[in-house]
Amino acid sequence: MTSPPAVRTEALSCRFGEIQAVDEVSLEIPHGAVFGLLGPDGAGKSTLIRMLATVQRASSGDAFVFGSSVTREPHRVTPRLGYMSQRFSMYPDLTVAENIDFFATLRGVPRAERLTRAASLLTSMGLAEFAGRQAGRLSGGMKQKLTLAVTLMHQPDLLLLDEPTTGVDPVARREFWRILAGLHRGGTTVLVSTPYMDEAERCTDVAFMEAGQIRHRGSPQQIKQLVxxxxxxxxxxxxxxxxxxxxxxxxxxxxxxxxxxxxxxxxxxxxxxxxxxxxxxxxxxxxxxxxxVDMETAFAFLADVGVGGGEPR
Amino acid sequence: MSWDPEALRGTPVNPDAAISVRGLTKRFGDFSAVDGIDVDVPRGQVFGFLGPNGSGKTTTIRMLTGTIAPQAGQALVLGEDVIRHPERAKRRIGYMSQKFALFEDLTVDENLRFYAGVYDLPPERFAAQRRYVLEMADLIGRENELTANLSVGWRQRLALGAATIHDPELLFLDEPTGGVDPVARRQFWDLLYDLASRGVTLFVTTHYMDEATHCNRLAFIYRGRLIAEGSPQQIRRDFISQRILEVSVGDPDAALQWLEQAEGVAEAYLSGASLHAVIGSGAQGRDELAPWLTGRMREAGFADVRAVEVDPTIEDVFVNLVSRQP
Incomplete structure (x- = not known):
């Protein structure tokens, strides 16, 4: 028996009044992938991620995370995933260590494991010397690392990251990707949305989303070969x-x-x-x-020569 | 290093430049948002002002548009002293922000009329300017559409039209391409080049390092200070002493771990399916660097390794410069 993919969506849709934010997306993300979700603002990336994270209800269709339905059995889904939203969602007046401990408690991580895991995450992310600093006083890049550390405390099998590096400086951005590479080595499946086309090159698979639909899908190499x-x-x-x-x-x-x-x-x-x-x-x-050919060029030229849809703007 | 960050310090401001700034400084409390910038932006160029969020880009633009006053320094914009007389250059400059500052519940036409009023465009010139802007932004036939109903790409072009309705000589664009897709982004750059070919100077901020290649000239700002300036080609050539090898290997994860520990390798990171290894300026000649690394990697068990020297990207240069800052 083969194990189900990390993520499978079936005609997954989400409508807000007149707006079809996600339009019948059917998509599979294999175990261990670093899956890049690309597309402009308003394409539906965040809504898709929020449905997988079980925080947004689908209007129709369904999605399965490690075989469990996000609509019918969300309690089976949430323990296995870590979700990082676009907004900084830590308590600014708690310290780095306090934030990590607090959110791990909510996730039901036993006390003994909390201490050892927090220590090793802080060290591997270069945050150890800032453990006592208030979260609100961290730089943008360090805030992102703290949020990631918090997201990793319960050792999720699937990481959902919604634009984790937007506006972060290039040095911090590289370091963030180095950490993701380590998680990838450890077998974690990662779904990451990003407006940076160069980050797409670091993914094993990418999908380009526009107007609620997936327009292109493949490995970075495959996308470039379409040009x-x-x-x-x-x-x-x-x-x-x-x-x-x-x-x-x-x-x-x-x-x-x-x-x-x-x-x-x-x-x-x-x-x-x-x-x-x-x-x-x-x-x-x-x-x-x-x-x-880099990814940005690939997508721009693909639209010019009319490969794979994309309506005129 | 061919660029001297202090070359302009103490020299007089240049009235012929589109922008000329000496020692420009803005502090908020004990935080120096902009910390003594010296720069000349020649007329008719696309000048890229690059830096991460919070590095001082927007504060600089706000001083140059006369919106806020600096604590120290001089600033000429189109030859006018914007610190003493912030109103004088106002009709000759345009400003477009990432937020597009359009009224979503107004039509395309109404937004253009509003901005014509803001910039004091004489009524007799409005018809011709309106026509030019609608053609440029490809908005003919959509004059009466509500702005809220336009896609991000259309709205971006309308915002550019609104910012240029008064035919400015200098246009400030603050992160104009955030959140748009690659196609809309490139169409937008085509429009900017059209403006530049008519002699308009463009001062563009962005935190997308890959957009730097669209500019004729660049300055990097980091923590309120300029750390590099020049053409994209100069910056890629002169500001990095390290060299970069693109490494292809069957097991990139294992190779990355090896490279991170390897002597002589300053940095290694994934770049697509291959790896980039940043090599400190060693003694190896042009053709010796790749064999030097592949030989060592074969010894370490990476039998199928291949490496080729590649040009550094603008981001490589930026990361390298930042890592050398005190």
Missing amino acids: PGTLLEVAAENPREALAVVRRAPQATSVHLYGDLVRVLWASGADVKELDRWLSGQGLTATVRPIV
């Missing part, structure tokens, strides 16, 4: 002139300016050297180099 053609970067003395010249090339499927450089998606099958010839044929001196 048809080669991404090239053109450097020229006059970037605007280069932009106009490249736009006229028949093999150019999508062309945009990035600062002083022009990025062009060169049709698959077309020889990259043809761009050099096109540029010199138009009397332009420029250097062309292929660049690696």
